[in-house]
Amino acid sequence: xxxxxxxxxxxxxxxxxxxxxxPAKIPRPPNAYILYRKERHQSIKAQxxxxxxxxxxxxxxxxxxxxxxxVRALYKQMADQxxxxxxxxxxxxxxxxxxxxxxxxxxxxxxxxSTAATTGTQQITA
Numbered sequence: 418x419x420x421x422x423x424x425x426x427x428x429x430x431x432x433x434x435x436x437x438x439x440p441a442k443i444p445r446p447p448n449a450y451i452l453y454r455k456e457r458h459q460s461i462k463a464q465x466x467x468x469x470x471x472x473x474x475x476x477x478x479x480x481x482x483x484x485x486x487x488v489r490a491l492y493k494q495m496a497d498q499x500x501x502x503x504x505x506x507x508x509x510x511x512x513x514x515x516x517x518x519x520x521x522x523x524x525x526x527x528x529x530x531s532t533a534a535t536t537g538t539q540q541i542t543a
Contacts, residue, residue, distance in 0.1 A: 443510055446503035449492035
């Protein structure tokens, strides 16, 4: 990368190593409940701005379980459409859940970051 600084006598070359090109993770197609939750989340949040996402999920879970068969069938139909679109867009997609060791490593990393954020310390890893 060439960097030109106004007023400087010469142009500076800076070499930055390229980031590894990891393929983007393909998201799973949403199921009926996920579509229901996505559609209703904002209205619950607007009614009660002090409520947490965890509490919103609990409320929406109870609402989902009390919905009529017709409403649930409507969301199931929407989910089936999304699944068909997903299949057309990513024909070779196959769901591959994380192995337990990967989940633990990811959970530990996120808990380390949250601990560092709350204590005001910074963890440096080699």
